[in-house]
Amino acid sequence: MGVRSKLYLVEGSRTPFCKMGTDLANESAAALGISASKNVLTKVGVDPSQVDEVIFGCVGQLASEMNVSRIIGVRVGIPEHVPAVTVHRNCASGIEAVTSAVAKATHEGGDVFLVGGTENMSQMPLLYSPLTAKKFMGLFKAKTLFHKLGAALRFRPSDFVPHISLRMGLDDPLSGINMGQTAELLAREFDISREDQDFFSFLSHVKAQYSARKIAEEISPLYTTNNDCIGSPDGKFIEKDNGVRLDSTCQKLSYLRPIFDKEGSVTAGNSSQVTDGAVALLLMTEEGLRKTGCQPLAKIVDYAHIGCTPAKMGLAPVFALEKLGINIKHMDLIEINEAFAAQVLAVQKLAKEKVGEIPDEKLNVNGGAIALGHPVGATGARLILTLAKELKRRQLNRGVAALCVGGGQGSAIHLEVCK
Secondary structure, eight states: OOOOOOOEEEEEEEOOOEETTSTTTTSOHHHHHHHHHHHHHHHHTOOGGGOOEEEEEOSSOOGGGSSHHHHHHHHTTOOTTSOEEEEOBTBTHHHHHHHHHHHHHHTTSOSEEEEEEEEEGGGOOEEOOHHHHHHHHHHHHOOSHHHHHHHHTTOOGGGGSOEEHHHHHTBOTTTSSBHHHHHHHHHHHTTOOHHHHHHHHHHHHHHHHHTHHHHHTTBOOEEEOOBGGGTBTTOEEEOSOSOOOTTOOHHHHHTSOOSSOTTSOOOSTTBOOBEEEEEEEEEEOHHHHHHHTOOOSEEEEEEEEEEOOGGGGGGHHHHHHHHHTOOGGGOSEEEEOOSBHHHHHHHHHHHHHHTOOOOGGGBOTTOOHHHHOBOTTTHHHHHHHHHHHHHHHTTOOEEEEEEEETTTEEEEEEEEEOO
8 A cells, every 4th residue: 555654553452352241241332442541551651641632443332422432532531632533444443543543643643642442232222113213203292191192002012123233233235135144155155164164263262262361461351330231230350351162162163053044154153253342552653652752562564445345345354455565475473353264264265366375373373253252343453452462472573464344345454563
C-alpha cells in the first residue's frame, strides 16, 4: 500500500475472553473497555491527560452506550476536551481503530492514542419486528383508557417473539447467506475435509494450552459484579480465558453435527467462539514517545483494507496481504483470525498462488479464535497485541496480522519489532 506509518505500539492489555453467557455476561462493552484501558495506562505509567484521542472498535453498541469510546475515555480519566470516536468495520473493527490512529498521526492529528476494541456479545439485544414496534407506538400514543385498550387488543402472541440481533448480525444482506455458509462454500471450493477442519481446531486448542503462560501476559484480570447469571451475586475474579477446551480431541470434535448445512462440515467445534472481551492498546508517534519517555514495542509499518465477493468473504485476508505488497516468506510470524477452520485453510491454499505459502509453524502459534474466542469488535486489536508480544518474545523482526470481514472485506497490518 505504501503508507509508511508514524505510529508505534507501546503496550497493550486485554480482559480475559469469555464465552457468551458466562463470566463476563453482565459486564457491558464500556465496562470491559474501561478495565482494559485502565490496565494499559497503569502498566505503562502514562498520565491520561497525555492522550490525544480515544478510538475503539465495537460492533454491537448498546443504545445506552452510544459512542462507547467516549464513555471509556472519560471514565478512565482522560480529560473531557479530548475527542473520542467509535469505529465499526465488523470483525476488523479492532484493526480499524489502529489504522484510524495511523491516519490521524500521519496528518499530525495527535501523538498519543488509546485505541482498541470491546464487545459484549452476551448483551446484544432482542428486537421486535417493525409491525410490533408500530403497535407499541400506537399504545404509547393512546391517551384515554378506551384507546389504550383498543391498541392493546391489536397485539397477537407472535408479536412477542423477538428477533435475535446476534443471529441477524451473522446474516449477510449482500450475499443472502450467513457467515457459516460462506465457510461451507470455501470448504467445497477448496476441497477441505471435515477431518482437516477438526484437526486444525484441535491444534488451536492445543497451542492455546501450551501457550497459557504467554497468553497470560496479555491479560489483566478483572473483578466482575452482579454476576447473577452464573449464580454469583457477589461477583467473581476473572483472570483467564474460558474457551480453551483442555479435553479437546479430534474424535470429540468429529461427533459434532454441522450447524449451517445438514450435509456440510462446519460445526460449532471448528468455528470461532462467540465471546465477550476487550483489548486496549497505547500507540504513540516518535514525539509521543519523547514526551512520555516510553519505549516502543513495535512499529506499525503499513496496513491495507480491501473488499471482495461477499459470499467468499473468508478469502479476503489473502487479498489484503496482496494489497499490502509484502513477501510472506519474509514474515517471521503470521496471525490470521480463525473465523472458521475451513476459512483459514482456504486462505492458506489461495495464498500459495497469490502471496506465497503461509507455513503452519508460523501461523497462529499461540492458538486463535477457535480456542480463545472472537469478540468481534476486539479481535483485530487482540491479533496485533499477540503478534507484537510473540515477535518480541522470540526475538524475531517482523510479522503480519490479517482477518476476514463479514460483507466481503479483508484487513491486514504489518508490524516490525523495535530493538
